[in-house]
């Protein structure tokens with residue numbers, strides 16, 4: 548199995564992140580920045596192969612479907628918040644990225660990109676051991692896109708293969724699907740950010 552990284556491009560949110568880390572005691576999620584409302588929009592870019600539509604929607608819906616949180620992801624055809632497919636850094640390492648444009652600590656635009664160099668699995672069953680699960684990666688990236696950073700590492704047990712890890716823990720491997728579903732810490736994070 549290859550060990551892969553999921554990356555977010557959010558250098559400007561470092562200061563608020565560190566404030567949250569020093570204030571927290573038991574939680575592991577990290578809120579980097581937030582949207583002004585509890586609603587986010589996304590749109591499929593023309594570069595995105597049609598097979599990615601369903602796993603992308605399922606990844607977004609993982610967050611919409613948290614009953615305690617008011618957060619909703621809507622897919623429409625007007626927003627400039629694109630989900631794209633293209634070259635990032637070749638095979639391995641970064642497999643997808645989320646870019647957040649922020650003003651202060653408020654997000655006003657996002658872009659998600661799958662690395663076209665990876666071998667992707669876009670179904671709802673089980674990926675082969677050398678395939679990266681698009682649904683799982685989408686769930687992780689949409690967590691970044693709504694404002695969560697990576698879960699504090701000390702609360703991400705074992706290796707990247709440990710299925711009890713939160714969806715927002717960094718790192719992932721091919722052949723796995725556990726990040727499709729959110730863990731309690733992910734759900735608490737989105738609920739605190741968007742009650």
Ligand SMILES: [Zn+2]
Pocket residue numbers: 553554555687691697716717
């Ligand atoms: Zn990430």
